Structures are given as C-alpha cells and as structure tokens.
Amino acid sequence: MDTSRRAFLTGAGALTCGAAAASVGAKAAKAGPQRHGGDPSKRYAMVIDLRRCIGCQACTIACSTENRIPIGEFRTIVSQYDVRDANDPDGAVYSFTLPRLCNHCDNPPCVPVCPVQATFQREDGRVLIDEEVCVGCGYCVQACPYDARFINPVTNTADKCTFCVQRVDAGLLPACVETCTGGARMFGDVKDPESHVSRVLAEAGDEVKVLRPEMKTAPHVYYIGLDTRFQGKVDGAPAMWTKIRESQEA
C-alpha cells in the first residue's frame, strides 16, 4: 500500500471514529441529567413576602452560622436599595429590600453544565452539590443566572444554599426561615395543597413573581410584592463599592 493511500485510510478511519463518537455523544447528551434521591412526592419551595421584610439581615447571619460559611461569602443576603420616583426627583425616598438565594429551579442551568455531575437535583426539587465529587471548575457559578453560587475558599468546591438540607431532613425549617423576624420567609412543600406555602401562593395570586423569568429556569423561590425593576439586573447606581470601582465608573 502506498503511503498516501495509507494516510487517507488512516485519516478516514479517524474521522469515522470521531463521527461515531459524536453521534453516540449527541444521543447521550439528549438524555440529560436525571434527578435522584429525595422524596418525589414533595416539591420544596420558598415564598418571600417582601412586604414583611425589614432588611435586618438576621437570615444572612443565621445562614452563615448554621452552614459555617467562610467570612466574606454568603449563601443568602438581603440586597437593599434606595428607590425614588423617577418622575419626582424631589419626592420621598423609600427602601426596598430583596433577599437573594439559590432559586432551586425546576430547570436549573447549573446542573447540566457540571462536567462531573457533582451538582444534581433531588426528586424533591432541591439542587445540591456533592462536595466529594466537585472539582471546583466554577462552571456552575457561571451558569447560575442569580449569582447564587460561589467557590468556597475553604473547601475549594462550589457552594450555595441547600434549603438547609440537614435541617429540613430532620424535620426543621431552614435557618433563614426560622430566624426571619418579620415572618417574610416561608418554606414548605408546594405539592401539598394544604401546606402553608401553597395557601399563601394561592391567596397572593398574580402578586407572585420570580426573579429573571426570561431565563425560563422555573425558579422555586417566589416573591410577593416584588417591584419588576428588581426582577433582573438592577438598573441603578452602585453606592457602596471601592475607589477602584468608582474610578472605573468615572
């Protein structure tokens, strides 16, 4: 066999193998990640009534204490804003508070990107991370539309709210719900029509909103009293950042 024919056959072989692998891969990829673990008869969710939130950050502290989050990182935080009527610049300024956390989406973008299946979803809807498997690549941090994930500097793995899985599995409420002074945070099973959260959601009707609905992630953190200007990236002025940031903005 002359070398050019051999070269052609070798190359063609490589391309065929590549095409076959791509075809198998495409089929497997269509299957997508499967939920596992947890109780399929439940679907946990959180409802946050913003009319009751006073921005005290008790939830932030309770979460960090319960889950031993390193200083400077947060699984939940209450963002706060000064808001005025754009058409009335001399009018009154009011405060708007917005607790943020993982939305435990039904269509979580963080799960399919994880290259080692460390991020997964349980049958009860909670999105969790297997710390022993996570390689700390940060892909899930990028994919989360809510900036709810971070790389934990102690474990060097991805980290985020678990709806306090250790507490809920023991029959307790998540720490942030337990400690919420205004009773703004509510937690429960939305598959149970008699649960407190189901009743609150039914009563609120059209008042119920989610963050970033355009991402089609089907979030399971519901807000009552959410100003639509805060549903996505907030179009406002940052006020608390460092001098570096100010020089960038100048």
Next chain:
Amino acid sequence: MPAIIETVNITHEAAWLPWAVFYFFFAALAFSAAIISTAWTLLRRPGWKRAARMALLVLLSSAIVAPVALLADLHQPGRFWHFYTHFTPWSWMSWGALFLPLFVALAIVYSWLALTQPKDGRLAWAIRPLAMATLAFALLVALYTGMEVMVVKARPIWNTALLPWAYLFTGLMGAAGLALVVDAFIPGDHATAERKLSKVMGYAALLSLLTLGLWLAEGLTGISDAAARTIAAISGSAYWRMIGLALALSLAVPILGFFIRGLPLAVLGLIAVAAMWAFRWVVFMDGQMIPKTGAGLYAYRLPMGADGLLGIIGIIGLWLAVIIIVTTITGPAPRQGAAQPAE
C-alpha cells in the same frame, strides 16, 4: 439623582481565574497553529515549509503549556480524574476533558515528528495521518472551547453564536503572529514565511474585527437580546469604552501589513498576540465583573499571588522555557529548497 441606588449588596468574585484566560489563550494558539501547519504538512502548499515549521513550534510549545493553565484554574486540581470517572455527555466541559488530552498527545507527536524529520525516513509516512488526526482534534478543541462559553445564558456577554468564531479568528491571528515572532529569532530565509504568515494574521485580524463589529451591530439594533443587554450594562462605563477602543485598535494593527510595506512584521505579530490575549482577558475577567443581578459593575483587583500576577508571570515563563528548549533541540529550520521528508 438615579431612581435606584444600591446600598447593600456583595461583590461576586471571579470563579474563573486568570488561569482560565491563559488556558483559552494557549489552547487557541495550539489549535490555530495546528490548522496553519497543515498548509504544508497536509496540503504541501508552495512556499509554506518554513511558515509551517514556525507554526509547529507554536503548536508544540502551546500544547504543552495549555493543560497546565487549565489544571491550575481548577480549585481542586487533584481531582482532575473525576472528569473521567464521572463522564457527563451533556456538558461541553466534559467533552473537552476527552478532546484536550487526545489533542495534546497528537499535537506533541505530530509536531515533534514533523519538526525533527527522522533522517532514516522510517516514520515520515506517519506525518500526514498524524496531521489529519491533529487537525480533527484541533477543530474539536476549537468547537468545545467556543461552545462551552457560548452556552452560558446567564452571562449575556458570552451568550452569542459569534463567540466561537471570534475565538477561532483571533486564535488564527495570534498563532500566525506568534509564528512571526518565533521566525524572527530563528536564522534562515525569512521573507517567504513572513509573507505567508502575515497574510494569515492580517485576514484573521480582519475577520476578528468584522465579528466584533457584527456583535456590536446585533446589540445596537436589538437583533441579539444578549448583546443588547451586555451593551446596556457596560455602555455607561468609561473603563469599558476605553478597553473596547484599545481592543479594536490592537486588532486593526495586524492588518496594517497589507497597506504599509516595510513594517517590522515581528512587532505586528507581537501586537497580534497581545490583542488575542487581551480579547480573552476582556471576555473572561471583565465579563465576570458584569453583575447578573446587582447594579453597576464589580471591580476586579488582580491578586499578586499564584491566582494573579505570579501565576501570569509563571505561565508566560513556562512557555518561554518550553519554546527555548524545543527550538534548541529541534535545531535550525531547513532552507526552503532543502530535501523534503519522505512522502
């Protein structure tokens, strides 16, 4: 007075470190150099022998360095083997974990063989099939590195179908530019190789600029919602306007070789490499400083340690060491008309 002032929030640190910039930089140099090298090793285009040799040197050195940067970007590098024990076919990164080592292995064998050309000619027959296989995997690495970032809807600046093309075109520009720089340090007949490589660099720079122009047009006209949202987020920032202008200018410089004769092509090549790197820095590091939910922009401060300046110096130093070793071992380039490897 703005209608909304954010008074309490947190800055989200960049999860992808400068190491990621350098991984995408060296990976693009490698896959682009592999593509350029086939002009001679596969197609035997006249006048391409020395130019292809320079591309092979870029390929070999970059293919060795790229995985080091990738491993360093993992926060748990010791767990890299999880990629293989937990293969995930629906994740582009998981596919990349398969493509990259195969590409690197093929690239090393192929470029080494093509550069050293064993005198007895026993393995000369292997160069072409190796070139084909390396080219196939180079295209797969180009595909996965582009798609991996493009699919992230949460970051509108990444979520554009133009991004993989921008990676490819800037990669070809940078690889040709780096080959020109390497060429300047290796004695021999420079003229033909310079002509070929500067042409690739110029056309790739032109395509890169057109791609960025298309993205801007998509955003300004609202054809692309992601591009429009990105522009809305950054247009008020003097910093972004400055880096946008600097990037456009540095991408335009490699095209000057078409119009002005006698320009030092190695210098243009170096600017092309810098522009290629800067494009990735802006996309990754500055891109991560656009909050997904918060107001304004976050500030990035380059750490001085391994995840910042020290890492940058280290990885550039590693590439320099590798290219010096490789060029020393492989020896000077044969003259343009010298005997060809057996076919």
